[in-house]
Amino acid sequence: MRLTNLTRANEIGANSYLLDFDGDGRIVLDAGMHPRLDGLEALPDFSLLPVDSVDAIFVSHAHHDHTGGLPVITREQPRARVFMSQGTYQLADPLLHNSIEIMLKQRLDKNILEYPLFTHKELGNQVARWQPCTLRRPLDLHGQPILGGEPLSFTFHDAGHILGSVGIEFNHRGQRVLYTGDVNFSDQTLMQAAVFPREKIDTLIIETTRGAHPTPPDFTRENVINRLAESILDIFDQGGAVLIPVFALGKTQEALTILHLLQKQGRLPRTPIFIGGLGRSFTQIYDKLSHVTPRAYPNLQLLPQMQPEIMDGRRARESRPKKGHIYLISSGMMTEKTLSNLFAQHFLPQKHYGIFFIGYCDPDSPAGRLRAAKPGEKVVINPLAGEQEVRCKLDYFDLTAHAKREDLLNYILEVNPRTCVLVHGDTPALEWFQHELQNRRPDMRVLIPTPGKEITL
Template identity: 25%
Template sequence: MKLIFHGAVREVGRSCIELVTQQARFLLDAGIKLGPETEYPEEIKNIKGITAGILSHAHLDHSGAWPYLVSKGLNCPIYTTAATRDIAKVLMKDFYKVECLNHIPPYKPENTEKAAELFRSVRYRTPFEIKDAYFKFFDAGHIPGSAFILIESNGKKLVYTGDINLSDTRLIKGADLNLEPIDAIVMETTYGNKEHPGRQQTEKEFLSKIREVLKKGGKIFIAAFAVGRTQELMLLLNSEKWNVPIYVDGMGKDMTEIMIHHDAVKDKAKMTDAKNKIEIVRGSIQRENAMKKQGIFISSAGMMTGGPITEYLKHEHQDPKNAFLLTGYVDAGTNGRMLLDEGTVFIEGRKTKVQAEYEQYDFSAHAGESELKELVETLNPKKIILVHGEPDSMEKFADYLRKKGKEVFIPELGSEINI
């Protein structure tokens, strides 16, 4: 097996790795990198010759480039879980609409439709064969429907983690690591140099801040990813009693319906109960009416760039009684990062000082440093390839692994590594 890297090297975003066997060529994910200009995977030679695609999960940094690659000639089945298939279809379609607001995307809407038609659903722990390669999906514990993939070919065993999380959350169980030793792993290192606080402590501090703000008459605006984070926060908030309504705005509602339909959550009954007790914001008029009174608002986008959260920022950022709470990773160049670094955001193209409170809480769905070490110890690969992380995170984790006697690679764009 040979790996060729078209993205997510020394960066978080545009995950795309080409896997070449003696008889076939596969693409492991095809994502985008969001920013002032959307970045796509580097050019893939003879893309019409790709045998099949593999999609680890629905987040756009892993799924968003499939339509773009279809426009370049990709025409092969893309294998993923049923939940990821349905979530990714919605995200790809929505991303195209959002992209059109800023500039002309490098592909057409029919390419998005075609990409969705290429998806084929597979079950966890159910092996399937394509030419001279065998694939098996395992629950990655990252978001509902996420998977890491075991690939066997020519006597070698390779794991591609996609994004992975070993710890249980209210929403889903941690990764399923019950598999045999492997030869090599391509693993994310988003937090290769950082530990996450305990989830219970984070929840406690988060709920305490909400109560504090509500007590002084403020409103709570929670920036949350529509996939995974929104649902976890719905469960958390539904575990407490509140004297104000809880609203969900953005795509979170549709994502919740898909997850419940596919039994992709840990406790379907609790998720259904939480869904039934919140109020759904269905447009600008309802949003304006909801903002007239005190409440807790969960809204996408999680990085505060795009989505309904920008409307809440526009109307509510000047009130010091209010609070905007970030609940996950924020990229450089996003409103979320600017808010944390400078206390400013872009509102209708203007850099604006935020008078409301703002804080970030670590509800990460990625493995922290100790969990990444545990992953390596459990699977015990001989060869380790680090992707999906910032350079300092990768280098620190690579140093640790080399001291343990591991063969470690940090690829560059276009790098080729034999397994």
């Protein structure tokens, strides 16, 4: 088997990897888009794949860094079947249609002439090629149940990261390969811990997002949520409002559930909560699939029970935050022109307001720069607004959807692969895993795949 890293750099960017099972199938794992780059550079390097040379494309979950390039590779690989979980099947469609709208805006704002990279119509036609697959049911590359004797089959396993996220296991002539996608081995509030194979894996391709973040020994998610509740109450007591920049998919639904439980327990007042329009679309899908996907609180219907108010661009520009309100709006990285970036302009000058971060943000993103700022310092989160002094309260609550690095390491040691391929991490994260594994398992082949270079596994 051979692997080619189709990304353009070893980082968390546009995820995509080619696996060539030597005459038994050529498959692509994920087809993402880079969150910070523009134009064709934001895509994986699909030029490494000759047209019509791929048998199947697998999507681990619907986050944009794993699906954003899917319509482009699907166009170039007309024979390839596209496999994903039921949850991803529902989520990827609105996500990619929204992505077209963003590209259309960027075409005008930034003069990116190749945008949009695909159209609503093309995407609509492609969806017919997507096949939703059930968890834990081995299928062949035609999407048919296996009868035995097939050289290559695949099985989806719940990855516990967001709705529909899966790790993908391949069985190739008795050799087992597992691609984790983005994974979480601990329970979140809504999503429950991954249910992954625990027996021997021959080749493990594993995400390393949190490799540079040691978990404090006294860390518990419960403590983090308690501190979040107290900090929100503090802001409310001073007559302020709280802005929580979140990804529309995953974080919005986790945060809504946390706030719902805190309100139900009487630990937070039942004050208005705002979410964005895309956040609402995804929450609707979480509600719709609550009984048929692995998650906690299957009877909880977030939209009808919480009735969040919907924030749009005009409202974010024109209205002012109101005392005691919580704004759970995207994007999580506070990218320019997104709701959270626009609305943050009203928060920064207000001493008794709070901006609380609850997940990963790229250090070079506006959210990353703001998170690193100290009170009284000047920051630029939007060039149009210029430098702004940070007067509001800033805080970080670690409610990540990614596995702790200690859990990832333990999993690698437990399934003890002959070859471990490290992906989806920045350089310090990748290097931490490489160093730990080389010390603990000197016999294990540990690889950080160079972009564009084929390696034999």
